[in-house]
Amino acid sequence: MKALSESSLLVVCGSGGTGKTTVSAALGALAARRHGRTVLVLTVDPARRLADALGLREIGNAIVEVPMEDGAGRLFVGMIDTKASWDDLIERVAPNPTVKSLVLGNRLYRNLTSRFVHSHDYIAMERLYEAHSSGRWDLVVVDTPPSRNALDVLDAPDRMKEFFASRLLKLLTGTGQSRLWSLGSRPFFAVANRVLGARFLGDVTVFFSLLRQMEHGFVERANKVQAVLRGAGTSYTVVTTAEQAPSTEAAFLLRALRARGYQPPSVVVNRAIPRSLAAAAGRTVDGTAAAAEADLLAHGSTAEQASRLAARVAASAREMVEVARREAAVLDGFVADGAASEVAVAPLRAADVTDLASLVALGESLADARA
Amino acid sequence: MTVPDLLSRRLLFVTGKGGTGKTTVAAALARHVASTGAKVLVVEMDEKGALAAALGCGPLSFEPAEVAPNLSAMAMNTEHSLREYIRLFVRMPIVTTLGPLARILDFVANAAPGVKEILAVGKVCWEVRERRWDLVIVDAEASGHVVAQVDAPRSLAALVPVGLIRDQVRWMQEMLSDASTTGIVVTALAEEIAVSETVALLDRLAADTTVAVATVVCNRVPASVVAEADDAAFDALLARSRAGSAGGPLAAPLELVAVAAERRSRAMGHLRKLLERSLRVPAPVIVLPEVRTGAVVERLMDDLAGELS
Numbered sequence: 207m208k209a210l211s212e213s214s215l216l217v218v219c220g221s222g223g224t225g226k227t228t229v230s231a232a233l234g235a236l237a238a239r240r241h242g243r244t245v246l247v248l249t250v251d252p253a254r255r256l257a258d259a260l261g262l263r264e265i266g267n268a269i270v271e272v273p274m275e276d277g278a279g280r281l282f283v284g285m286i287d288t289k290a291s292w293d294d295l296i297e298r299v300a301p302n303p304t305v306k307s308l309v310l311g312n313r314l315y316r317n318l319t320s321r322f323v324h325s326h327d328y329i330a331m332e333r334l335y336e337a338h339s340s341g342r343w344d345l346v347v348v349d350t351p352p353s354r355n356a357l358d359v360l361d362a363p364d365r366m367k368e369f370f371a372s373r374l375l376k377l378l379t380g381t382g383q384s385r386l387w388s389l390g391s392r393p394f395f396a397v398a399n400r401v402l403g404a405r406f407l408g409d410v411t412v413f414f415s416l417l418r419q420m421e422h423g424f425v426e427r428a429n430k431v432q433a434v435l436r437g438a439g440t441s442y443t444v445v446t447t448a449e450q451a452p453s454t455e456a457a458f459l460l461r462a463l464r465a466r467g468y469q470p471p472s473v474v475v476n477r478a479i480p481r482s483l484a485a486a487a488g489r490t491v492d493g494t495a496a497a498a499e500a501d502l503l504a505h506g507s508t509a510e511q512a513s514r515l516a517a518r519v520a521a522s523a524r525e526m527v528e529v530a531r532r533e534a535a536v537l538d539g540f541v542a543d544g545a546a547s548e549v550a551v552a553p554l555r556a557a558d559v560t561d562l563a564s565l566v567a568l569g570e571s572l573a574d575a576r577a
Numbered sequence: 578m579t580v581p582d583l584l585s586r587r588l589l590f591v592t593g594k595g596g597t598g599k600t601t602v603a604a605a606l607a608r609h610v611a612s613t614g615a616k617v618l619v620v621e622m623d624e625k626g627a628l629a630a631a632l633g634c635g636p637l638s639f640e641p642a643e644v645a646p647n648l649s650a651m652a653m654n655t656e657h658s659l660r661e662y663i664r665l666f667v668r669m670p671i672v673t674t675l676g677p678l679a680r681i682l683d684f685v686a687n688a689a690p691g692v693k694e695i696l697a698v699g700k701v702c703w704e705v706r707e708r709r710w711d712l713v714i715v716d717a718e719a720s721g722h723v724v725a726q727v728d729a730p731r732s733l734a735a736l737v738p739v740g741l742i743r744d745q746v747r748w749m750q751e752m753l754s755d756a757s758t759t760g761i762v763v764t765a766l767a768e769e770i771a772v773s774e775t776v777a778l779l780d781r782l783a784a785d786t787t788v789a790v791a792t793v794v795c796n797r798v799p800a801s802v803v804a805e806a807d808d809a810a811f812d813a814l815l816a817r818s819r820a821g822s823a824g825g826p827l828a829a830p831l832e833l834v835a836v837a838a839e840r841r842s843r844a845m846g847h848l849r850k851l852l853e854r855s856l857r858v859p860a861p862v863i864v865l866p867e868v869r870t871g872a873v874v875e876r877l878m879d880d881l882a883g884e885l886s
Binding site for chain 1: 594595596597719721766768770771802803804806807810811813814817825826827828829830831832833834836837838840
């Protein structure tokens with residue numbers, strides 16, 4: 207995959223359940239080993255065993271190095287801790303210490319950072335920018351957080367700008383707190399008061415007045431994040447399996463990424479049945495039952511067991527061949543309609559990724575991408 | 578508690594990690610219950626349109642519409658929910674006030690957790706209370722957001738000290754906290770990450786909400802490849818094939834079968850972990866076989882119906 211040697215940022219998108227986090231880590235390991243790069247993989251919530259395999263025992267905002275034995279490059283992994291990242295961000299964009307401590311101590315702020323749905327998306331983009339602009343890494347791989355919509359995360363900077371530009375925010379916070387009360391006579395405020403209660407609206411207003419004082423910092427950062435996302439050094443890849451629903455979603459994501467004018471995205475098809483094996487099996491599968499039965503009979507199985515087992519083996523082989531055929535059609539679809547700039551395939555493995563060696567093996571299988 | 582008791586509730590939220598089949602399970606549950614003659618409403622929360630596809634009907638709207646005998650479906654829309662709420666409870670002249678109010682609430686909803694969620698959950702609770710559904714099934718948010726969704730009345734009550742909403746979240750909270758009325762169905766897969774996320778979700782639901790988990794559905798569990806009694810004979814056959822003595826035509830098919838067998842055994846390992854954690858859940862885990870060819874949704878629905886009857 208070209209991005210591993212050429213890009214400085216790789217954004218990994220995809221719907222849930224496709225192995226996105228594992229593939230992100232494997233791509234990072236591959237870029238470090240094959241291309242000698244210093245790589246940071248930013249991930250959201252790795253499975254316990256993957257975390258263990260990567261040496262991520264202490265989960266926090268800190269970045270840890272994954273010990274690699276024979277790689278020329280280096281691999282680092284960081285978790286995106288939304289709460290801690292928001293606190294860091296406020297520290298940076300607050301215009302003065304007073305605003306900073308008022309925000310950090312605000313009741314709504316504490317709720318906002320732990321529960322506000324899009325805050326994960328925004329903060330992931332923020333961490334990405336931070337890592338990218340630090341100059342410490344040749345390549346930053348970002349495993350995007352699971353979202354209602356897999357591309358929500360890329361819209362987060364835009365939404366933050368829209369939020370600050372909204373007329374309502376200005377209306378509510380125009381002259382600080384008192385503004386709200388002067389609007390009290392307007393009918394819609396009367397309703398809002400009745401529905402939500404005045405104290406809650408007051409809390410909201412105070413919070414947004416504080417946020418507004420950080421508008422400049424936020425908008426400036428959002429613009430910079432967007433510039434990086436659109437830059438030539440940023441690549442996109444969509445992780446999917448070859449199953450029906452994930453691959454339909456992947457095709458949609460590929461089109462959506464193209465429509466946004468980012469670099470042409472590649473696709474990683476995870477857990478595909480090995481194609482050459484399926485093709486070879488397809489040629490001989492009709493003789494499987496008879497051959498297996500004969501072999502079993504020759505090696506001590508009873509007639510009953512030989513016939514039962516041979517039938518199961520043949521049925522299973524036939525099903526796998528059929529599934530592989532469907533998967534091949536999905537893969538060819540990605541190539542044929544030009545939706546993906548490259549297609550890399552990771553074969554279905556007998557074992558889970560539980561240590562660095564198996565992670566590297568997964569990465570190696572992705573090295574040869576079809577353009 | 579037996580599995581059928583699951584369906585004696587009035588309100589079920591179906592949730593789970595993305596990709597575990599929660600929409601399909603919600604649709605299958607709804608179809609099954611409707612086929613027993615009960616009146617069912619199924620609600621799509623995320624407006625993605627996947628529920629309509631699973632039900633095999635046209636696009637859903639905010640107004641419940643019958644899509645099959647006894648089975649109605651709707652898609653949640655918080656703006657419509659707000660409109661209805663104001664019409665029913667605030668009794669303000671909508672035409673003049675709703676535009677700005679909707680924008681204010683939209684704006685507040687982006688900052689204050691729970692406002693959008695309460696409009697969605699509030700509508701669902703209202704349907705349960707006011708309309709004559711025997712069962713309302715919600716194709717809820719995925720695991721990342723569902724806690725905020727089902728806990729919205731409680732978290733909003735903590736933030737909003739007074740006001741109309743404060744009074745109304747009380748009855749919703751009571752409905753959601755009553756385990757004989759409301760339950761959560763958690764969908765999972767027998768895969769490592771899916772199981773660890775499911776366990777984490779079960780823990781979070783127990784710690785952070787008052788809504789009871791009704792059951793766990795483990796979806797797409799790979800079928801067993803060879804009978805347990807034949808395991809040793811299969812392993813020996815595979816070993817002979819790899820050593821080159823079982824004949825060329827068998828080699829590739831056997832390797833493929835070996836991959837399938839490994840998938841199955843790995844899945845069983847993950848399933849065991851899920852079963853251990855789920856011992857604390859009152860209803861037994863429902864295990865549904867993987868369907869890889871043919872009409873996937875229909876087969877799943879048949880299998881689920883089989884488990885439930």
